[in-house]
Each structure stands twice: as structure tokens, then as C-alpha cells.
Amino acid sequence: MSLxxxxxxxxHVHLRxxxxxxxxxxxxxxxxxxxxxxxxxxxxxxxxxxxxKYKKEILDVCINKNFEPYMTLFLKEELSFDFLNDIKEHxxxxxxxxxxxxxxxxxxxxxxxxxxxxxxxEAMAHFGIPLSIHGETNGFSLDREKEFMPIFEELAAKFPxxxxxxxxxxxxxxxSTLKKxxxxxxxxxxxxxxxxxxxxxxxxxxxxxxxxxxxxxxxxRDAIQEAVLSGDKKIMFGSDTAPHAIDKKESASGSAGVFSxxxxxxxxxxxxxxxxxxxxxxxxxxxxxxxxxxINPPKKEIILEKADFLVPNIISSVVPLFAGxxxxxxxxx
Amino acid sequence: MSLxxxxxxxxHVHLRxxxxxxxxxxxxxxxxxxxxxxxxxxxxxxxxxxxxKYKKEILDVCINKNFEPYMTLFLKEELSFDFLNDIKEHxxxxxxxxxxxxxxxxxxxxxxxxxxxxxxxEAMAHFGIPLSIHGETNGFSLDREKEFMPIFEELAAKFPxxxxxxxxxxxxxxxSTLKKxxxxxxxxxxxxxxxxxxxxxxxxxxxxxxxxxxxxxxxxRDAIQEAVLSGDKKIMFGSDTAPHAIDKKESASGSAGVFSxxxxxxxxxxxxxxxxxxxxxxxxxxxxxxxxxxINPPKKEIILEKADFLVPNIISSVVPLFAGxxxxxxxxx
Numbered sequence: 001m002s003l004x005x006x007x008x009x010x011x012h013v014h015l016r017x018x019x020x021x022x023x024x025x026x027x028x029x030x031x032x033x034x035x036x037x038x039x040x041x042x043x044x045x046x047x048x049x050x051x052x053k054y055k056k057e058i059l060d061v062c063i064n065k066n067f068e069p070y071m072t073l074f075l076k077e078e079l080s081f082d083f084l085n086d087i088k089e090h091x092x093x094x095x096x097x098x099x100x101x102x103x104x105x106x107x108x109x110x111x112x113x114x115x116x117x118x119x120x121x122e123a124m125a126h127f128g129i130p131l132s133i134h135g136e137t138n139g140f141s142l143d144r145e146k147e148f149m150p151i152f153e154e155l156a157a158k159f160p161x162x163x164x165x166x167x168x169x170x171x172x173x174x175x176s177t178l179k180k181x182x183x184x185x186x187x188x189x190x191x192x193x194x195x196x197x198x199x200x201x202x203x204x205x206x207x208x209x210x211x212x213x214x215x216x217x218x219x220x221r222d223a224i225q226e227a228v229l230s231g232d233k234k235i236m237f238g239s240d241t242a243p244h245a246i247d248k249k250e251s252a253s254g255s256a257g258v259f260s261x262x263x264x265x266x267x268x269x270x271x272x273x274x275x276x277x278x279x280x281x282x283x284x285x286x287x288x289x290x291x292x293x294x295i296n297p298p299k300k301e302i303i304l305e306k307a308d309f310l311v312p313n314i315i316s317s318v319v320p321l322f323a324g325x326x327x328x329x330x331x332x333x
Numbered sequence: 334m335s336l337x338x339x340x341x342x343x344x345h346v347h348l349r350x351x352x353x354x355x356x357x358x359x360x361x362x363x364x365x366x367x368x369x370x371x372x373x374x375x376x377x378x379x380x381x382x383x384x385x386k387y388k389k390e391i392l393d394v395c396i397n398k399n400f401e402p403y404m405t406l407f408l409k410e411e412l413s414f415d416f417l418n419d420i421k422e423h424x425x426x427x428x429x430x431x432x433x434x435x436x437x438x439x440x441x442x443x444x445x446x447x448x449x450x451x452x453x454x455e456a457m458a459h460f461g462i463p464l465s466i467h468g469e470t471n472g473f474s475l476d477r478e479k480e481f482m483p484i485f486e487e488l489a490a491k492f493p494x495x496x497x498x499x500x501x502x503x504x505x506x507x508x509s510t511l512k513k514x515x516x517x518x519x520x521x522x523x524x525x526x527x528x529x530x531x532x533x534x535x536x537x538x539x540x541x542x543x544x545x546x547x548x549x550x551x552x553x554r555d556a557i558q559e560a561v562l563s564g565d566k567k568i569m570f571g572s573d574t575a576p577h578a579i580d581k582k583e584s585a586s587g588s589a590g591v592f593s594x595x596x597x598x599x600x601x602x603x604x605x606x607x608x609x610x611x612x613x614x615x616x617x618x619x620x621x622x623x624x625x626x627x628i629n630p631p632k633k634e635i636i637l638e639k640a641d642f643l644v645p646n647i648i649s650s651v652v653p654l655f656a657g658x659x660x661x662x663x664x665x666x
Contacts, residue, residue, distance in 0.1 A: 140551055141535045142475075200534065202474045205543045205587030214534050218473055250583050252652065254538030319585065 001306040002332065003269055003278055007033035007297045009289040010264065012132075012167055012187045012238025014038045014103075014257065015058060015069075022061045023316035024243045027261035031331060033286070034068035034297035036132070036238065039095055040104040044074035048087045055090075066298050072132060076107050078116065081123040092293055093132040093165065094124060101136045101144070102212040102256060103242065108134075112151050114158050121159045130163035130185075130293065131155070135174070136213055142197075145213050146173040156181035163292065168192060168240045170213040172223035178234060185292050187238025188228055188284075190267045191258050191321060196221050207249045208319045211242070212256040225271075231280050236289040239264050245317040260321040263311055267322065269304040269329035303332035334639040335665065336602055336611055340366035340630045342622040343597065345465075345500055345520045345571025347371045347436075347590065348391060348402070355394045356649035357576045360594035364664060366619070367401035367630035369465070369571065372428055373437040377407035381420045388423075399631050405465060409440055411449065414456040425626055426465040426498065427457060434469045434477070435545040435589060436575065441467075445484050447491050454492045463496035463518075463626065464488070468507070469546055475530075478546050479506040489514035496625065501525060501573045503546040505556035511567060518625050520571025521561055523600045524591050524654060529554050540582045541652045544575070545589040558604075564613050569622040572597050578650040593654040596644055600655065602637040602662035636665035 013028055013035040015021050028035050037058065039045035045054055051071045058069045070092035073079075079094070097108030114121075124131060135152055136144035155164055166174055166186040178186050191211060196202075196218050199209045209215065227235055241264070242257030249255055260267075265285070272281045290297065309330040311322045346361055346368040348354050361368050370391065372378035378387055384404045391402045403425035406412075412427070430441030447454075457464060468485060469477035488497055499507055499519040511519050524544060529535075529551050532542045542548065560568055574597070575590030582588055593600075598618070605614045623630065642663040644655045 140529065141531050142550070196473065198474050201543065201547050204584075205538075205540050205582075205589070206585070207538050207540065207587065208585060210534065210538045217475070249538075250585055252539070252541060252583055254540065256538070 003281070003304045005265065005282055005285060005302045005304065007300050008265060008285045008302055009033060009237065009297055010035040010239050010241070011236050011289045011293070012036055012038065012189070012240045013261070014040070014240070014242040016243060017041055017054070017057060020243055020245075021058065024241075024259070024261060024318065025058060025061055026063055028241070029062045029064040029067040031265055031302055032067065033300040034070055034295065036070045036072060036092060039072045039074040040097065040102070042104050044076065044104065044107055045072070046074050046076050048090055051087065051090045066300055068297050070293070070295065074107075075109065079120045079123070081119070081126075084120075084123045084127055084129065088127045088129060091129065092295065093130045095132045095134075097134045098136060098138070100138055101134055105134070114154055121155070121162050125159055125162040128294070130165055132165040132167055134167050141214050142216065145169070145171045149173050149177045152177050152184060153180065156184050159183070165292075168213060168238065169224065170216050171220045175223045175227045178227075185234045185236070187236055187240075188224055189238065189240045189258075190260050190264055191215065192221070193224055193228060194221070194267065194271060207251075207254040208321070208323065209258060210249070210254055210256055211240070211258045225275075228284060229275055229277050229280060231283060233283065233288050233291065235284070236292055237268070237285045243318045246314065246319055249319065258321050259315070259318045262315060262320045263322050263327060265302060265304060265331060266309050266327045266329045270327050273306070273329070304329045305332050336614070336637045338598065338615055338618060338635045338637065340633050341598060341618045341635055342366060342570065342630055343368040343572050343574070344569050344622045344626070345369055345371065345522070345573045346594070347373070347573070347575040349576060350374055350387070350390060353576055353578075354391065357574075357592070357594060357651070358391060358394055359396055361574070362395045362397040362400040364598055364635055365400065366633040367403055367628065369403045369405060369425060372405045372407040373430060373435070375437050377409065377437065377440055378405070379407050379409050381423055384420065384423045399633055401630055403626070403628065407440075408442065412453045412456070414452070414459075417453075417456045417460055417462065421460045421462060424462065425628065426463045428465045428467070430467045431469060431471070433471055434467055438467070447487055454488070454495050458492055458495040461496075461627070463498055465498040465500055467500050468502075474547050475549065478502070478504045482506050482510045485510050485517060486513065489517050492516070498625075501546060501571060502557065503549050504553045508556045508560045511560075518567045518569070520569055520573075521557055522571065522573045523593050523597055524548065525554070526557055526561060527554070527600065527604060540584075540587045541654070541656065542591060543582070543587055543589055544573070544591045558608075561617060562608055562610050562613060564616060566616065566621050566624065568617070569625055570601070570618045576651045579647065579652055582652065591654050592648070592651045595648060595653045596655050596660060598635060598637060598664060599642050599660045599662045603660050606639070606662070637662045638665050
């Protein structure tokens with residue numbers, strides 16, 4: 001049995017830079033038609049010049065040229081109408097990180113003041129630039145996403161023409177909030193779709209499954225699965241693939257992030273098949289994102305076959321998601 | 334300022350065996366008058382001969398001889414009246430591990446059938462041998478202790494003359510259950526008293542704070558603090574200090590257990606002082622355990638001084654709790 005996916009899109013990707021970029025980019029560029037590239041480098045991507053330079057760096061190292069890296073801008077401070085007008089053709093979204101919530105987010109916003117951001121957000125709405133948000137507070141780990149919901153609600157209500165993307169949602173509360181406002185959208189990762197906190201701390205400690213937002217309870221995972229399987233057109237795939245070298249993960253102070261790029265479409269096909277919903281996969285991994293972001297990515301056909309795929313134990317210096325496990329879908333090479 | 338503690342007792346200790354025992358035993362033997370030694374070795378301690386051999390191994394490597402290792406027996410199957418009669422002078426408690434809940438618990442009980450265990454538990458009550466329980470199910474990590482409460486309640490109600498120790502309690506539900514039955518008692522660790530899940534997964538991943546039962550929410554920690562500070566005489570100190578070599582912790586599959594022995598009394602003094610309750614410490618770390626277990630440990634005076642104590646980064650091959658941090662009480666040498 002095989003399944004054809006047209007122009008798959010991964011709308012939340014950390015490609016890093018330098019050597020790591022070279023080691024990981026092909027797993028996204030080969031299997032996806034396009035990807036939304038996160039801007040949390042050191043220093044973060046905050047200008048048109050940096051966007052252009054980073055995009056060139058990505059394309060220069062890509063073997064698969066039939067791939068579009070959609071760029072984002074790191075929101076560090078208010079942005080003027082003119083700045084946004086000048087950069088709008090070069091980016092697909094502006095990314096908001098609350099300060100301190102994840103890797104390289106130190107220079108993110110310390111507070112989200114909708115009055116202060118009014119000019120920026122109205123200009124973004126005017127130009128049709130979506131606001132992508134890592135929606136977590138600095139509260140207790142399991143409550144951070146839930147505690148962020150009033151901020152999503154305030155933003156969605158005050159800026160009804162702004163498209164707001166709730167990134168890598170991990171909780172049932174996010175599903176409820178998403179349904180309340182037409183201008184809220186969400187990305188869902190493979191790991192939040194398939195796993196729970198038990199995959200980090202339930203048996204032995206599994207640093208390679210450690211990520212932010214932290215994996216949650218079975219009820220949260222079930223709510224996300226239900227929403228994805230319902231075919232909600234406001235939910236799109238975004239892997240949050242985020243490679244860290246093995247010594248940064250198996251450490252006294254382990255980095256957060258799951259390197260899922262090598263297993264994404266295979267794991268998704270297994271998931272949709274298990275739930276007799278393979279017909280929902282095209283929308284989730286491509287069509288919904290095309291409609292939400294108004295993009296027309298390069299044509300690419302990926303063929304998934306029902307055949308065992310043994311996930312490598314390590315890729316360059318990074319341990320991928322499901323390392324050493326067997327998935328029951330493979331990508332036809 | 335200084336504080337004298339008489340004959341401190343640590344009623345839940347993993348000393349391991351072989352090299353590890355030699356490396357860690359002195360941190361317990363020097364600062365405590367006695368300790369309850371857990372039996373989950375490989376193979377577990379299930380006979381009088383093993384108890385005697387293990388106790389001798391411990392005493393042989395102790396430099397501080399003014400220390401009593403109180404021994405326990407690993408409950409693998411029903412125990413006869415005669416077996417218990419023969420072993421009763423050699424052990425202070427029988428330890429029940431549900432199968433699979435923590436380190437070396439594979440051969441623990443797969444189910445807790447109070448009918449099947451009736452003879453064993455009635456004989457233990459007859460001889461005055463307490464039942465020490467690692468109270469967790471095999472459910473979702475954050476719910477395991479809560480889900481175990483009906484088993485504690487059934488045991489406490491069916492065997493009112495049996496002393497039952499709820500080991501290393503970590504949740505508010507345990508505090509509620511403890512209060513319901515006169516024959517339920519509990520140990521509290523330093524890490525469950527002072528920390529939450531955020532100390533494992535809240536920032537970077539901290540494998541050296543990873544333990545079973547997993548650290549819980551601020552509400553759970555607060556409930557435990559409140560119970561300890563209330564001076565509840567059914568609650569005693571048991572550290573669950575459980576050393577693992579650094580490479581077993583900073584690993585793709587990290588072991589559960591916190592090596593707290595080097596910092597216990599210093600951390601407790603800081604805690605009680607912070608809450609203006611230094612006068613409660615003697616009961617918590619000694620008197621309550623003496624009364625619950627009816628023991629008369631060797632006389633030992635430990636003097637705690639209000640003076641900075643820089644916790645070592647590593648001790649032999651093990652990273653201790655609070656490594657590299659400064660506690661504001663030291664033990665006078």
C-alpha cells in the first residue's frame with residue numbers, strides 16, 4: 001500500500017546555522033516542499049539583512065533545491081509600518097517568544113503589552129503578516145501553556161484581522177481557545193500528537209524526548225489527536241524539529257528540543273493509518289498551511305509506503321525522535 | 334548560631350553494595366545514628382542469610398561504627414509465620430515494591446491482593462513488623478501515587494494492627510490519606526519537601542534531580558511542607574538517598590534516584606529555620622521515627638551551624654543533590 005502526499009509543508013522548523021544546519025537541513029528539504037524557519041539563532045534574526053543572509057545560507061547548503069524556506073522575524077521590540085512594509089516580501093511571519101521560555105529566547109518579550117504592540121500588530125494585520133507565538137508563561141512547567149490562554153484571547157479579540165498562530169500546542173486548553181476565535185490557528189508537532197510526559201519521565205529519564213512546551217498528560221494528547229483527526233482546517237502541521245548534539249542532551253543540564261525531521265511523514269502516516277484517517281493527512285501536512293499562509297509552495301510528490309522503517313540511532317551528532325524504533329511507513333526514495 | 338540534633342535517623346536509605354556502598358555509606362553513617370536500609374539490590378534481599386550478609390557488608394566498610402543499619406526484607410511472595418518469627422530480630426520492616434515502579438523493583442509484587450497477603454500481614458502485625466510501601470501504580474507518572482491511595486486505605490482498614498509506612502510521599506493526596514488512618518505513617522524526603530517537577534523539567538533538563546516518585550506540583554510540595562511543619566508525629570524523615578554513577582544519570586536512559594545523603598541535615602536545618610521552626614527538627618529527624626519503629630538508636634550528637642556549606646560538584650562518581658549550590662547550614666566536624 002502506498003500514499004502520495006503533494007507538497008508537504010512543515011510550518012515550524014529549527015534549522016540552526018553553521019555545521020548543524022548542514023547536518024540537518026536535508027531531512028526537511030528533501031521531504032518537504034517548504035518549511036517555516038524559526039528565527040531564534042544567536043543573535044536572533046531581527047532585520048531584513050539577517051533574513052536574507054540566513055535564507056541564502058540555508059539555500060546554499062541545500063542539495064534539494066526544490067524547497068522553499070519561508071523565513072520569519074524574531075520579535076524583539078515594536079516594529080514600524082515602514083519596517084514591515086520593507087520586509088514583508090522577505091518573511092512569512094513574525095515570531096513572538098516570551099523571554100526565557102525556550103532555546104535562545106532570552107531576548108524575547110519580557111511582557112506582552114497589547115497597547116505597546118498595537119502599532120506593530122495593526123501594521124502586520126494590514127500587510128497580512130501572521131503573528132506566530134510560542135504561547136507559554138514562565139509559571140510552573142505543566143501550567144505554562146494553560147496560563148498563556150488569556151493572552152491569546154486578548155490578542156485575538158483586540159486584533160481580529162491579525163492571523164495568530166498558536167505554535168506547537170500541547171494542551172487541551174489550547175484546543176478550546178483555538179475554537180473560540182476565527183483568527184487563531186495552530187501548529188501541532190508529531191511528538192505532542194503521539195507522546196506524553198511519560199515518554200520523558202515515566203520510566204527511565206529520556207532526554208531526547210525532552211522539549212518545550214513539555215509533553216503533557218494523556219488527556220492533553222487525546223484532545224490534540226481528536227482535533228487533528230476531526231480535520232480542523234485551522235490546524236496545520238509544524239514539527240518544531242529542533243536538533244541538539246547528543247552531548248547537549250545527555251548532560252547535567254540538558255537542552256530542550258526533539259530532532260524529528262527524519263521521521264515526520266513516516267510517523268504521521270502511521271498515525272493517520274492507525275486511526276483509519278489516511279485521507280486527512282494531505283490537508284494536515286499541506287493544504288491547511290497553504291490556505292492559512294496563502295502560499296503556493298514548489299510542487300513535490302512524496303510517496304509513503306507501508307513498509308518497516310528502522311529509525312537510525314544517531315544522525316551526525318544528533319539522536320533523532322524514535323531512534324532505534326521501527327515505524328511502519330517508509331518514504332519511497 | 335548552632336543547633337544540636339540528637340541521634341538523627343534516616344528511615345529510607347539506599348546504600349547499594351560493592352564499590353558504591355563504600356563510596357556513599359559514610360555520608361549516612363557519620364551524620365546519622367541509624368538508618369533504614371532498603372533491600373532492592375540485585376538480587377533483592379529476601380532471606381535471613383542475605384539480611385545478615387548485607388548488614389555485615391555495610392558494617393565492615395563503615396568507618397563510623399556508632400551507627401545502626403536497620404535492615405529490611407524485600408517482599409517477593411507470601412511469608413509464613415515461622416519465617417517471620419525466625420527473621421523478626423534481624424529486620425525492622427518488610428518492604429513492598431509494586432513490580433516495575435523503581436530501580437530493581439522488577440521482582441516486586443505484580444498485584445497487591447489483600448486476601449493472598451492476609452496470612453503474611455497478620456503475622457507481621459502479630460510480631461510488630463511494619464510494612465513499608467513504595468506506593469505507586471504503573472499508571473501515568475503524575476497520577477501513580479494518587480492512584481495508589483485506595484490500596485493504602487484497603488490495607489489500613491483490613492489490617493488495623495499493622496503499621497504501614499507510606500514511603501517518600503510526594504503528593505497532597507498522600508497527606509489526606511495519611512490523616513485518615515491511625516496505622517498509616519509516612520516518610521518525607523528532602524527533595525520532595527523542597528522541590529517540584531520544575532527542578533527536573535522546568536528549565537534545562539536536570540537528570541540529577543530525577544527520581545521516583547517523580548517530583549510533583551507546587552501544591553503538592555506545599556501540602557508536604559505544611560504537614561511536616563505542623564509537627565505531625567506520624568511523619569518521619571526518610572531521605573530515599575539513592576546514588577547512581579554520573580554516567581547512569583547523564584544518559585539516553587537515565588536512572589531515577591537522588592543522592593542526597595551529603596546534604597540532608599544541612600538542607601533540613603535551612604528549611605526549618607526559614608519557617609522559624611527549628612524546634613520541630615528533632616522530632617522530624619529522630620523522635621518520631623523512634624516512636625513509630627520502637628527503636629533506641631545509638632547516641633550521637635550532630636551540631637549544625639549557621640555557616641555556608643558549598644555542596645561538592647561530585648562525590649566519587651556521583652553528583653549529589655544541590656551540587657555546586659550553597660546551603661546556609663553546615664555540620665560542625
